[in-house]
Amino acid sequence: MAYEELKLEHQLCFKIYALHRELMAAYRPLLDELGVTYPQYITLLYLWEYEEATVGQLCNALGLDTGTVSPLLKRMEVNGLVAKRRLVSDERTVMVSLTERGKALEEEARSIPSHMASCLFGDDETGARSLASVLDQTIRQLVETRKQ
Amino acid sequence: MAYEELKLEHQLCFKIYALHRELMAAYRPLLDELGVTYPQYITLLYLWEYEEATVGQLCNALGLDTGTVSPLLKRMEVNGLVAKRRLVSDERTVMVSLTERGKALEEEARSIPSHMASCLFGDDETGARSLASVLDQTIRQLVETRKQ
DNA sequence: CTCTGTTACATTGTACACAACATAATGCCC
DNA sequence: GGGCATTATGTTGTGTACAATGTAACAGAG
Incomplete structure (x- = not known):
């Protein structure tokens, strides 16, 4: 008895939402072998390309906010994929770079x-x-x- | 120095991921007025159309698993949008239906x-x-x- | 009727995602 | 150089997501 425009099957948003989750599910087995999650994977994609980045640059490039990226980087640091250091020129800024282990994953990801x-x-x-x-x-x- | 195929800008997955998040951000102000989140909104879409559903039917229709849907329904119940009852014919099965308040939101969502x-x-x-x-x-x- | 496998749902643990807030460093105006 | 807005990052709280596990109810085989 619903209004036609509110039926689930007509919602484009739902198709996008569903595709997103199907996609994550498809990536999971591949990324499990690397020991990373999807957001961690795209962080690595960025770092493989640019060598290093500030937290802010990563937030911008990935379109995520600091509340997501900051703990994500902490987990990646614990797992030995990235290293963090504060800039001497600006102690507020944290520069993120790849460890050897982080660099080595690029071959496995090809x-x-x-x-x-x-x-x-x-x-x-x-x-x-x-x-x-x-x-x-x-x-x-x-x-x-x-x-x- | 990254391999071309691993550059972030070439990743279709990232476009889908980004679109998904842009879309959620676009919905948020509208759904805030209804007092629901996006997953709660699509749950309502389903219930507006079919009146009621078991937890399993909702999981199937929305493509979510019980670990997501079960606490989601609990929050919706607390917020007075849905009611739950166990079937007499099968005490394992939980039937979810709309409250008056849940039904009333349909007009606001049109x-x-x-x-x-x-x-x-x-x-x-x-x-x-x-x-x-x-x-x-x-x-x-x-x-x-x-x-x- | 009992044993056993299955089904329906709930819970736990880990990891996003984002709003809102907290904190410390910087820059600038005077 | 002290005060103050701004900037860069981190933290807290709420709500998904999903794998793995738990639990009670059901369904058949014998």
């Missing part, structure tokens, strides 16, 4: 993107690009709207 | 879908449908892969 691509698209090459462009477009629109 | 649609797509009507179909396709592929 196979993940292509493996995940096949999980997401099977053999459909064009599907990936069309999903990417639609997602970019939608995120842009959302961010746009939020800023007003 | 404006949410169209409001969110404009946040997601601006004026672009076709964007919604193309995103929906790409998401459906991708979820199907992921679920397919997971089952093997």
